[in-house]
Amino acid sequence: MRRLIARVVTAVLAALAVLTTGTPAHPAEPTSPAVTFTNPIAEQRADPHIYKHTDGYYYFTATVPAYDRIVMRRATTLQGLSTAAETTIWTKRASGEMGAHIWAPEIHFIDGKWYVYFAAGASNDIWKIRPYVLETSAANPLTGTWTEKGRIALPLDTFSLDATTFVHNGTRYLSWAQNDPAVGSGTNIYLARMSNPWTITGTPVRISTPTHAWETVGHRVNEGPAVIQRNGKVFMTFSASATDSNYCLGLLTASASADLMNPASWAKNGQPVFKSNDATGQYGPGHNSFTVSEDGRSDILVYHDRNYRDISGDPLNDPNRRTRYQKLYWNADGTPNFGIPVADGITPVRFSSYNFPDRFIRHWEFRAKLEPNVTNLADSQFRVVPGLAGSGTVSLESANYPGHYLRHKNFEVWVEKNDGSTTFRNDASFHQRAGLVDSADGVSFESYNFPGRYLRHYDYLLHVQPADTTTARADATFYAE
Template structure:
């Protein structure tokens, strides 16, 4: 047989085998959790943020103010709207005695038809004698209604305690908080108990976690600021660790929702932080988070504070520049939450899933852009859609974990490269955003300098190629998540 003929046959067989080994495409409708778009920071000089989405169509926001002297509320119909929403002072510290100093970490909850605010406070004459307290309001609008002091949350240990949060699992309401055990050489541990009513613990509290890992004990030995999110029959409790400077970070405990949550053995601690500062994005000391949901109710949102600089002069608690920030929570294939990294200031990034391989996302690997499933290094698969470097109504796709690097065409292949400021780079990294070629609910990206050529995957690598035919249109269609 002619050698060329043999080579041609072998090539055809190789292509057939490769096609058989590839997973079959499953054409996707719009994703269950579409993209969200917010701009960070949400609110400057507001720490320990808590956002509660109520059934009245409003988001309610509270946070620690730098003066540590009052409790504030905002409300808006959107998360971004909280940024400019008027702020109302609903309560001010006492002039003397209890609740007279260090007004910290308020949370607002709606329980059995009434509003409750949990917060921590010291005494005017002993500012570090910090305990947990509760306010109550029966008003429909908590910004305009009156508030009643329900008093201190009593715990068996009368010691430094703060950061109370409440949640319900299978109809049972729990309180979790941070507290100092005088018999343990650390600053605070995490505890949990059942609630008889919103301000009264029932039964014996149990300790869930102590700061033992190195990343939990930098500067101070701290577990504090618990927050709970639930999904798929699991309860995930995030918490903050280490000092409140650039070392502050989030850890996580996990339990089955059907387990006895008052049994410490029911909880598993992640051995590494699940959310930490990132020098590339310029975000330091992320922590003291809460959770809410997007406006359409289809995405979970991480709410937290951080600073946009690393070095602090003096006590971090005297530095006023912790800012409230928000970003989307993604979920791994194993059902665990993936918080990624604290994203750069400005518009939040998104993920692009394939129309015909909906479990696969665009991601960069050694700067080459490819299509891949189960991308647990979340930031590799996140891109910010920004104004196009070439202008003229285009967009560019900026890497979330390599700011200043953009998707750009190189000899028909797509790479993530650093912007060198040249016109040639700007042109190769700019695209016209079009309705999805295979699904108008999706999106396709037409190359700025090559009309008719689109970002598309081929062999699970991304290229800029002409689009002809149904399959090519599907390969060039993505959903924003």
């Protein structure tokens, strides 16, 4: 009954709008429209970090397999970083400190200057890993002269790495990973206030220790903290377990009004939020950073992984971690939804309903339907790929079931595996049209083999039906998000 009432209300509002304005009712467009990328972005680049600056450029740095230098590239678009020229901005010292294992550089712009945070060993003790800082006042950090500000002094002189910095409520913080022999083997996540970009002040606090099974495979690891602040919360991702296919992302959360220096302010998710996926062929996703799309309306997850599970020897000697992007989504409760590491190639999008903006196309037991609050994100993500039938068509491939597509069968829409038949190719192909009731921003999908019939929802189930009424046209209009 509630569905019927909703449909009646929608139809009445649409009819009134047409009568008074000549156009259908226009619900709010998405605040975060679709962004797509082609992965991977950079081969043999691990621990990626991207900074979007006010000069219109994205600055990208990452670990190189030789562990001997810091590289950087810039571009005005995120995808453009994949082909941008790369510059070596600093090379390891020939001897002493900063002479080995140059790891996990991050680029930040603070108080008018550029800073690079990185970890390094010593030439005579390559596992004496500590955090260091470089500085330049050049407008373009790729061409600047870098000054070594030296090691970040920490109370414990032990294995420590992956320093990152962020500002919250006017205070700058440093977070990093470090071993404390009193706690046990492996690394924990620490937090401290900063008095300047290379100096901490006060006593650091330990906010996370690897205790769950998924944090302790191969090694006891919490490392690579990265912060994103949204919806009244401070979210800190971190990487866990050995750097093979067991590597994954965990999540810490604190209230924006809490004392971040109180370990009790931080809650850890009981399960990883991002992990290997056999279906998409992505393994060991981790050591991420966050950035935003060119228009600032979408949050972007930047991370590395491999496209194979099995590694011969020490994973640290395997050079093939690749930098990748995908859009970060947000659940209705304000928490981040990372989904799964998607397949190589074009990244997927979600499709929200024009007339039910909180509902998305998703599959449930392979039936395509419209639902709100799809926390199993990949059920509602589809790659728009060249149509299986050709002829300028598109097909919608499931993100979590690669090789499966939205197809109509008896005019009902299902997600099914491509069986290679002509019938399947035709049923799974559509002509992508401008939205039937919002041609500027919306999108509609007309059946390839039944012209005049469109992908539409009815009673929240997807069908291929004629779009011959105002309600039907609204039901057949979607927004890519």
